[in-house]
Amino acid sequence: MIKLTDMRRQNTALGTFLAVAFLLTPSIYSQSQETTGPQSLETDPVVLAVQGSGPQSPSELLETTEILLNLGRFDLAQQYLDQLLQAKIDDEGLAALQRQFGSVLFYRFLREPQLGPSGIQFAKAVLQAAYRLSHDSARIERLISQLEDPAAEVRQTVITDLQEADTAAIGPLLKVLVDPARTSIHRLAREILRALGKPATDPLLAVLDSRDPAFHRVVIELLGDLGASHAAESLIQLAIDSEVEPSWQQTARQSLRKIVGVIPRHREATLFLRRRIDHYWSGQSPTAPDHENLVRVWHWDRQQQQLTSSKVTTEIAAVSQAARLAQDLQALNPGDLEARQLHLMTHLAASKLVGGLDQPLSKQVIANARSFGLNMSERVLTEALQTNRPAAATAALEVLGQMGQADLLRSASAYPHPVVLALDDRDRNVRFAAAGAIMNIDSQNAYPGSSSLIKTLAHFVGATGGRxxxxxxxxxxxxxxxxxxxxxxxxxxxxxxxxxxxxxxxxxxxxxxxxxxxxxxxxxxxxxxxxxxxxxxxxxxxxxxxxxxxxxxxxxxxxxxxxxxxxxxxxxxxxxxxxxxxxxxxxxxxxxxxxxQKRTQHAQMALSWLTKIVERTADYSFYDVLRWQDSIENAIYKPELSAQASRLLGLLGSPSNQRALVSFASQPTWPLALRQAAADGLRVAVNRRGILLTKREILQQYDRYNDSRELDHSTQAVLGSILDTLETPRQTRLLKKV
Missing domain, CATH: 3.40.50.2300 (Response regulator)
Known part of the structure; x- marks a missing residue:
């Protein structure tokens, strides 16, 4: 960024140039007439003076553009911008222009519609190049190595460039501070990090949250130096937990005193953390969102030892911070059952929100939940359902689906298990997760509320994939x-x-x-x-x-x-x-x-689960799928579900199911593969339950076949296969009589 003194210098230079331009206008104007001839229609002496100066270098072209822009000559300014674009200046050159003229000029280009697309294109090119260069990791490493330069002017320039790199310099500078071979520049590295100010707090908190032992003490100390008040909540557990490594705890206590002035007692710390967890758990974002209502969050990669950032919703940012503090709360109160429950619930909710509500939990999250025990996951599910926490409930159901044994859903009372109760939750994702958990638990005995599973699956099958x-x-x-x-x-x-x-x-x-x-x-x-x-x-x-x-x-x-x-x-x-x-x-x-798309996937999964139940009727005799056959019959007319629905209808094989299969397979407007699937479903139905069509319906099928003379051979083949299926039982009976 240009300093105020540099801006004054530029403004003075601009004023001097315009004054000289007025004095020299006659001679320049005559030169202009000689070079441009009678075709030149420009009469403004200042503009003629600017054009007559003959700008050549990118810096001169841009200075000329700025002068013309100040004169209101957008048409001429755009011409010089076009020349700059045609020059194809590299990133180093574009970044040098940004350093010379400052960012304000280029933001002005972005906001000035009369410059046309040229202004926007060139401004974006300059600002993006400056950003890329200032955040280039190789360049930052080169700058850090120059901190050891004996020349004070070189070191000062490097310090300024590293400060301009902003958060991109934090990771490399932290690595300097933990490198015993570079103690000669530790002081400068620490000063640069301190100079970045409170914007460096959140990236440093991400390093702290990673529990990377190599950087723990250094980061704790820097957080105290920066003095951001919201860092205190992340330092409390380190400062008073007796299990924390002594040197870390001493540093944490010093930093906490710098920020808030005191070290809280255990009870005060517990109450404070509970209040902060409730604050974030209620949806309050840890930092202010941007214009898109998104929050930037930071992550420290322990293996690569580098910082990355991403933008997330305020809900994800809030729940993630609640989970971090809940972990600290449990560390301070390891025997507190409520603290353990809160830790697991917030952790599961954050993991599900970050990974995606429709994505499975990672193996690491599942393993961590297992360490809390089955009973704790049940407690979390119950609490999540009662307090309307769909992310936590969905995650807890996934965990229970993997941990639960076949007898989990059985109960001595008539009251359903929380997994079964989740089938009636308001949230669609929770209901689907509950169905998946029950199918994974695979109970082959009746349990309280078992009828709700088939009702829920039938509802999912009704999806059209549209709005x-x-x-x-x-x-x-x-x-x-x-x-x-x-x-x-x-x-x-x-x-x-x-x-x-x-x-x-x-x-x-x-x-x-x-x-x-x-x-x-x-x-x-x-x-x-x-x-x-x-x-x-x-x-x-x-x-x-x-x-x-x-x-x-x-x-x-x-x-x-x-x-x-x-x-x-x-x-x-x-x-x-x-x-x-x-x-x-x-x-x-x-x-x-x-x-x-997700609703269609739910319907497809629901059909596969229903098919499993019907295929193994002996194991799942307590489920009544036939009661919901209307939803399955409607699914045959949805292309994404049709083949699965045909298979399931064939396994059920009721009179209504057979009519639906025959009707669909006989309609030539549907894709051939789907009609063949329906005909195959009819064959399964007849083999399992015999022909349940009426005589009139069978005769109607012969009429359809006879009327298909003008149709394509594939359609005739499908209609013929239906008749083959209907005639096979009759032929079998005749053979038995012989």
Missing amino acids: QALVGFPNAKRAGDLAGSLQLLGFETEVAHTGNNLFQLASRLPDCEIILLSDALARPGASELIQTLRRDARTAEIPVGLMARWDNLAYVQAIAAGDALTLAISELHTPSGAQACVANLLSLRNSPVVSP
Whole structure:
């Protein structure tokens, strides 16, 4: 960055140049006329003076650009920017321009639309080159080696360059401080780190959190020197835990005194840490988010001994900090059961959020959870379900699915195990994790709540892979108009004219993202219907837009005030109004909408689990899959699920299942492979349960085959295979008679 004195020097030089330009204008103007001829239309003497100076080097071209920009001649400034772009200046040259002119000029280029794309392109090139060069690890190492230069001017320049490298210099400088062969520059390295100020605190805390013994004492000492108040919470356990290495503890106590002035007693430290954990556990970010509502977090790679950073949501940053402090709390209170539970719950939640809610936990996280014991994971799950912590609940279910034995779900009482209770959780990811845990535990005996598993899997199977919405309106025309507006926004929309009908639709549509509901809907009315939706796990998280008639807005607002996922709105009459309403409704959700791709994956997994249950009926006789056959039959018409659904319907083999398979396989509009899968499913069904079609349905199939003369050979083959399946049992009976 340019210093104030340099800026004054530049401004003085600019003023001198303009003064001289006015004095010399006649001669320059005459020269310009000689060189440009009568074609030149420029008459401004200052501009002519600037052009007549003949800039050649990148520095001269950029200075000329700045002068023309100050004169308001954006057209000419853009020409010089184009020359700079065409010069293809390397990173060293671009960074040198940034050092000479400062960053302000290039940010001005970014904000000035009249410079066109040239201004943006050149400014980005300069700023990015300066950043790359200042953060280049090889360059930083070269600069650090020059700290030993005997010349004071060289050392001062190096110190300035390292400070400009900002957080990129922290890791290399830390390595200097722990290197006994470089003690001659320890003092300078420490001064540079201190000069970086409080922005260096979070990277240093990341090194501290890594528990890297080589850097522990140095980092603790630097944190005390920097004096950032939020570093104190990370030093408390080190300062008062009797199990901490004595030299580290002494340094931590000194640093803590520098920051807060005192060393707390054990009880005070415990209460303080609990308050800070509650603060972060409630969602308060440890640092202020940026304009994208993201927080930069730092990581120390112990193997590579280097710092990296990434941007995460405020939730991830908050829960991760809660987990770190919960670990310190348990270290201070190793025999406290609640501290152990809090440590495991925050650790599992942070691991799941960082790794992704739909991604499996790492082996290291699973092993760490195992060390707490099965009972502690059960306690965590119970607490997470009761306090609505979906990330912790999902992770605990995954752990229990791997740790639990077959008898885990059995109970002496009729009350279901927490894993089974999770099947009725409001959060979709929790319900899916619960189903996965139960299938991994693989209980082959009935257990309390076992019917909920099949209901949950059937609900997942209903996924379409698209976006769905529901409209509840007693007037069919208005309902159709609203559905049309939602369809324009990409929603497949179902319509209901009574409250009961709407709930039935909502409970069997796993892709439903929003509901538009009229306050005039009856049987039941809006207030009772919303309560019913919230009580059912399948519909509890669907936002509702409750539309009020012109004279009923106060009543609708009172209903919405009692439900966080209900929004009181006036009746919608325009597509733009519907679009704004949808955006507002989706913003009410406690968790992001599960993507269509992930919903399809859930449906595919649910079908594979149901297939396993039906294939091993003797082991899972207590499950009633046939009760939910409608959902499976509907799945056959979803291309991503069709082949799996055909296989499952064949294993079930009921009359309704056989009709669905025959009907689908006989429709030539579906892909050949899917029709063949349905025909194969029919063959399985007939082999397992015999022909359960009526005589009329069988005769209809012969008619279909006879009518297929004009169709392609593949379709004829599929229809022929269906008849072969239907005729095989009859031929078998005739052979037995002979």
